Amino acid sequence: MDMDMSVHSLNDPAAAGPLLAIENLKKYYPVRRGIIRHTVDQIKAVDGVDLAIYPGETLGLVGESGSGKSTIAKLIVGLETPTEGRILFDGKDISRLSPREMTSLRSELQIVFQDPYSSLNPRKRVGELLSEPLKVHGIVPDREISGEVGRLLELVGLPKNSRSRYPHEFSGGQRQRIGIARALSLKPRLIVCDEPVSALDVSIQAQILNLLKELQRELNLTYLFIAHGLGAVKYVSDRIAVMYAGKIVETGDVKQIFREPKHEYTKALLDASPIADPRQRNKRRAFYSER
Numbered sequence: 001m002d003m004d005m006s007v008h009s010l011n012d013p014a015a016a017g018p019l020l021a022i023e024n025l026k027k028y029y030p031v032r033r034g035i036i037r038h039t040v041d042q043i044k045a046v047d048g049v050d051l052a053i054y055p056g057e058t059l060g061l062v063g064e065s066g067s068g069k070s071t072i073a074k075l076i077v078g079l080e081t082p083t084e085g086r087i088l089f090d091g092k093d094i095s096r097l098s099p100r101e102m103t104s105l106r107s108e109l110q111i112v113f114q115d116p117y118s119s120l121n122p123r124k125r126v127g128e129l130l131s132e133p134l135k136v137h138g139i140v141p142d143r144e145i146s147g148e149v150g151r152l153l154e155l156v157g158l159p160k161n162s163r164s165r166y167p168h169e170f171s172g173g174q175r176q177r178i179g180i181a182r183a184l185s186l187k188p189r190l191i192v193c194d195e196p197v198s199a200l201d202v203s204i205q206a207q208i209l210n211l212l213k214e215l216q217r218e219l220n221l222t223y224l225f226i227a228h229g230l231g232a233v234k235y236v237s238d239r240i241a242v243m244y245a246g247k248i249v250e251t252g253d254v255k256q257i258f259r260e261p262k263h264e265y266t267k268a269l270l271d272a273s274p275i276a277d278p279r280q281r282n283k284r285r286a287f288y289s290e291r
């Protein structure tokens with residue numbers, strides 16, 4: 001093998017090919033009316049999206065409410081079936097898998113939801129919530145499950161005694177740590193983070209974002225990080241894709257998006273992202289262009 005080529009592919013994730021590639025993805029929902037509920041129109045939630053996510057990177061997907069971000073997340077993890085298009089994971093089309101095939105893909109591809117409380121069964125203790133996926137997917141032998149639960153708790157910064165407590169006994173930030181531990185339990189390669197800090201107090205958001213970044217480094221994870229504003233994505237993303245009305249209107253690395261946004265909607269998003277003193281806006285743009 002050519003030496004230069006191998007070094008190049010180690011340093012440049014794009015050279016290794018995308019871990020996830022989305023091609024001309026569409027999801028239309030019918031709008032039904034009348035007693036016989038006939039279709040009168042369609043909502044084009046996702047309307048011809050192309051995206052690539054490379055191993056080890058974080059792609060931030062931003063757009064206002066209703067732009068189609070969550071629909072993309074649901075399509076990727078198999079909670080919805082596309083109207084058209086393909087979703088390639090490691091080169092294999094996963095957009096129309098049988099439930100059985102989807103189960104085996106679960107260990108490669110996980111999702112962290114905005115509201116961890118609604119995604120965690122409130123009647124189960126944390127120990128059970130974390131050991132369940134390990135058992136179902138046979139991740140470790142039975143005798144190692146308890147140790148593995150301890151390792152997961154430690155990974156996300158939760159005390160060991162958390163395993164005997166219920167989700168409602170935790171704060172919002174801690175509950176999101178449980179959600180992240182559960183996603184990590186199957187040792188996935190890609191995690192779709194669907195607005196993982198939007199429901200948290202601002203003071204807690206940075207802690208969870210830092211945790212996600214640390215875990216990415218430690219476990220070599222790839223993230224699709226979804227948010228409605230540029231605030232959180234700028235801290236975690238390598239590249240950003242901007243979504244508007246079901247379409248990707250702009251993609252670029254973080255620096256480029258902040259320094260020279262091309263699309264009017266990206267500029268509006270930038271101007272709408274919270275800033276303590278609006279007079280600092282130009283300084284902020286300058287700061288990001290120097291990063």
Ligand SMILES: Nc1ncnc2c1ncn2[C@@H]1O[C@H](COP(=O)(O)OP(=O)(O)OP(=O)(O)O)[C@@H](O)[C@H]1O
Nearest residue numbers: 029043045063064065066067068069070071072228
């Ligand atoms: N199951 C469904 N049936 C009909 N329409 C739907 C369905 N799910 C989503 N939609 C519509 O598709 C569009 C995109 O919704 P989606 O939830 O993907 O947007 P979003 O960008 O994630 O917004 P949010 O940040 O509010 O979650 C919206 O107009 C929404 O009303």
